Amino acid sequence: MAWVVIFISAKALKLERFGFEIKAYSLVYKNKGVNELLIKILGRTRSAVSVFANVSVIAGFIMMGFAFWFLLNNVSNFFVAQSEFNELTVLIPGVTLTSAPAITYFLLSIPIVLVMHEGGHGIVAALEKIRIKTGGFAIFIAMFAGFVEPDEEEFEKAKKISKLRVIGAGATSNVLFALVLGVILLTNPFFAMVVPEPLLSIFYELPEGVLILSIIENSGAEQAGLLGNDIITSINGIPILIPADFPSLNPGETATVSVLREGQPLNFELLVMPAPDDPERGLIGIMRDNSFTYKPVMNFIEWNDPTVSMFLLWLWMISFFIGIINMLPLPILDGGKFIHIIIDKRISEKAVKMTMWGIYAFTFVLFGLNIALSYMKSGWFTI
Structure with missing residues (x-):
């Protein structure tokens, strides 16, 4: 629509x-005026761009390796440690992005990410004296793309290292931007949702658990003896730090709930009750504090607007993952061009084509398998 x-x-x-x-x-x-703009910018930043260009080659290999490791490890986790399996989906407005806030954050983030990505390509191309004919953006119904179009003849004549610098610069700019933004967001409680250990314990004061505000009458929690102001620390042995950690429970089963009461640890066995609005969903019978309780160690920035926090979190996420995924060796991504430049003219043209299609096939199957296993685990899910 x-x-x-x-x-x-x-x-x-x-x-x-x-x-x-x-x-x-x-x-x-x-x-068509992009090339002149890039040359003007380069005139003031040549030393920094030169360092960035060299870093982009090394970063290209690192990002490609990380992308493969993540996807392979994720497939392995599905079969041997499913609780650690990360569900993946392709972000498409109206298809997998369905909530208004998610679509808004996505649409606001994409232009910034594309400018960073294509600007990285363009500024390094200017450094390597490869003319940019045009630059711009495209919308393909629900998909977005940005581009800089180098002069094909000048690009082909360029040294191999120059080509690698240009290709690697786009994804590197996205990841570097995400890293800088991530450092700033370490002052934000919301960012704790995506920060892994051991960084989480270093940069955030971890909550003791989830506070019970009140007890529902005639519930399993009331009958077991839970009280308001108790702090839930685990349910059925699963550590509870934030409300999102609460496990799914079935009505009629017995749950073991551990709490802190005035600093003293206590354990309770209680009967799980059915939810009034969904008899198949189990509740322990409490009203809980759903506020986000992680406290940043570096709290020198006041984050008073949750909308701004969520937008920056989306911007960080999209910038980081577009950078990483872009270095996968697929025909439409920078990683495919990166690998092709490396092996080109080292072996016969026929061997190059066969090698590239073999790499493309493996990468496509691996990426598709991650998406398929995600749907096998949780069905068709949207954000």
């Missing part, structure tokens, strides 16, 4: 006059 509105509006406004290409399935904008 959004695409229909965009398409009709673009036609009505006659955006072709301003450099837009409008088709039934896409809207593409190209600007």
Whole structure:
């Protein structure tokens, strides 16, 4: 529906006059003045860009290795340690992104991430004296893309190391931006949701558990002797630090609940009750404090607006993962070009093609397997 509105509006406004290409399935904008802008920026930042360009080659290998390790390890976890399996989905507005806030955060983040990514390619291309013919963005119904279009002849004539610097710069700029943003977000309680151990314990004061505000009458919690102001620390042996840690329970089963009462640890056995709105969902019978209780050690920034916090969290997530995933060796991604440049002219052209298609097939199957296993575990899920 959004695409229909965009398409009709673009036609009505006659955006072709301003450099837009409008088709039934896409809207593409190209600007021929990008090269001049990049040269001006390079004139003031040449030393820093030179260091960045060299780092991009090393970072390209690291990011590609990390992407493969993550996907392979994730598949392994599905079969040997399913609790550690990370569910993956492709973010597509209206398909896997369905909530209004999620779509809003995504749409606001994508232009920033694309500018960082394509700017990285472009500024290093200018450093390597490879002319950028055009730069711009494209919308393919529900998918977004940014691009800088180098002069193909100049790119082909460039040294292999120059090509690797240009290709690696896009993903490197995204990950470096995410790292800088991540350091800032370490002052934000919301960021604790994605910070792994041991960093979580270093940068945040961990909560003791989840506070009980009140007890539901005639519930298993009341009958077992739980009280308001008790702090739940575990349920059925599962550590509880925040409300999201509460496990799924079945009505009628007996649950073991551990609490802190005035600093003293206590254990209770209670009967799980059915939820009033969903008889198949189990409740222990409490009203809990659902506030986010992680406290940053570095608390020199006041985060008073949760909307800003969530937007920056999305921006961090999208920038980091677009950078990492972009270095996977697939035909449409930077990783595919990166590998092709490395092996090109070292072996015969036929062998290069066979090798690349073998790598593409393996990567596609691995990536697809992660998506498929996610759906096998949780079904079709949306954000």
